[in-house]
Amino acid sequence: MPATPRAASVLDEIIAGVREDLAAREQALPLDALRDLVADTAPALDPMPVLRGPGVQVIAEVKRASPSKGHLADIPDPTVLAARYAEGGAAAISVLTEQRRFKGSLEDLRAVRAAVPTPLLRKDFLVTSYQLWEARAAGADLVLLIVAGLDPHELAELHAEAVSLGLTPLVEVHDEDEVGVALDAGARLVGVNARDLRTLEVHRDAFARVAPRIPDGVVRVAESGVRDAADVADLADQGADVVLVGEALVRTGDPAVAVRDFLAAGAGAPARPPL
Numbered sequence: 001m002p003a004t005p006r007a008a009s010v011l012d013e014i015i016a017g018v019r020e021d022l023a024a025r026e027q028a029l030p031l032d033a034l035r036d037l038v039a040d041t042a043p044a045l046d047p048m049p050v051l052r053g054p055g056v057q058v059i060a061e062v063k064r065a066s067p068s069k070g071h072l073a074d075i076p077d078p079t080v081l082a083a084r085y086a087e088g089g090a091a092a093i094s095v096l097t098e099q100r101r102f103k104g105s106l107e108d109l110r111a112v113r114a115a116v117p118t119p120l121l122r123k124d125f126l127v128t129s130y131q132l133w134e135a136r137a138a139g140a141d142l143v144l145l146i147v148a149g150l151d152p153h154e155l156a157e158l159h160a161e162a163v164s165l166g167l168t169p170l171v172e173v174h175d176e177d178e179v180g181v182a183l184d185a186g187a188r189l190v191g192v193n194a195r196d197l198r199t200l201e202v203h204r205d206a207f208a209r210v211a212p213r214i215p216d217g218v219v220r221v222a223e224s225g226v227r228d229a230a231d232v233a234d235l236a237d238q239g240a241d242v243v244l245v246g247e248a249l250v251r252t253g254d255p256a257v258a259v260r261d262f263l264a265a266g267a268g269a270p271a272r273p274p275l
């Protein structure tokens with residue numbers, strides 16, 4: 001039986017939960033009050049000069065759990081892990097803030113913000129502008145926008161609003177067609193997620209297949225399933241400017257050494273000048 005495109009995917013289910021949690025937070029803190037908090041927050045950092053630089057840069061993720069793997073690591077204090085990532089030379093740190101499946105929180109993001117000077121990515125399923133303001137109020141510098149989770153018009157609006165808040169959007173795609181949608185929305189930082197969020201399957205060839213569609217001048221991020229330095233070297237050969245790594249870093253004994261090893265493996269990659 002052919003799959004019907006309208007059947008609820010894993011991504012749909014995650015987003016339904018995200019919307020429920022979001023409604024509760026919006027009740028507790030109206031947008032006006034949130035905007036006041038943002039007015040008192042230091043401006044966002046611009047991660048792009050470093051991400052465009054020579055070599056493959058590393059975005060290291062604070063990740064306790066995932067829908068595909070379940071429990072990954074306890075991480076009782078995310079600031080300890082984040083400090084190790086910063087010490088290893090991570091260009092940015094990704095903090096999962098989705099609670100139900102990934103066991104993250106905005107509190108994690110705030111705590112990490114207070115602990116490290118590194119640019120921070122709010123890693124979540126963003127569907128409304130309120131979440132952009134939340135990200136900024138918690139000290140995020142980047143936000144994830146997932147093409148598969150938004151209609152193209154919403155994506156373009158959230159992208160523009162994120163930029164107007166000083167945030168750098170990381171626009172996530174999984175296939176060639178989504179690249180066009182990301183670029184139309186104005187993306188300058190595009191992540192190819194090897195994992196299909198609709199089915200949770202990893203497609204190891206996704207980056208090699210999709211990256212050639214991403215024009216020069218746009219920074220290419222390889223996301224998910226990066227296991228070791230050899231994977232980083234392969235992705236560097238395939239044109240990756242950045243790797244985003246969670247599981248392999250939260251499970252290793254020494255996250256600083258692991259980040260450093262990944263940076264060394266990608267050190268030969270050329271810089272990507274702006275368009």
Ligand SMILES: O=P(O)(O)OC[C@@H](O)[C@@H](O)c1c[nH]c2ccccc12
Nearest residue numbers: 193223224225226244245246247248
């Ligand atoms: O743990 P991994 O396989 O290294 O993957 C990290 C990151 O790519 C993954 O957490 C991720 C990519 N896109 C997402 C969107 C939402 C939540 C999580 C993700």
